[in-house]
Amino acid sequence: MKKCCKFLGYGGVIWGVAFIVVSIFIGFKVSSQIIVQGITTLAVVITAFLLAKSLNVSTMKEMLKYSFSWVIVGLILDALITARFTGWEFFSRWEMWLGYLLILVVPLLAIKSEGKAA
Secondary structure, three states: OOHHHHHHHHHHHHHHHHHHHHHHHHHOOOOOHHHHHHHHHHHHHHHHHHHHHHHOOOOHHHHHHHHHHHHHHHHHHHHHHHHHHHOHHHHHOHHHHHHHHHHHHHHHHHOOOOOOOO
């Protein structure tokens, strides 16, 4: 897969997973914020990690390029789509910013280490 798709497309996939999970909770009228936030965060973290792992990146600098681009894609999609449903106050919630921080940092755990004995 081309690098451009991995920079932009993977960011869209991560955002899509979060959007779908939250939409399911809304559809089933789950009102517990702790459950919704916890499961959505877990889904996003797992998705970001698995996508990062598929990159086979071996440096922090290179991985940060990807994860930073995923955060930018998510912010743009949230501004274009999520804010229409929730209003701009969505961006004032600390939980949203924690999610973006995790998308930035969790992929660092997937960096391929060089020279490790199997």
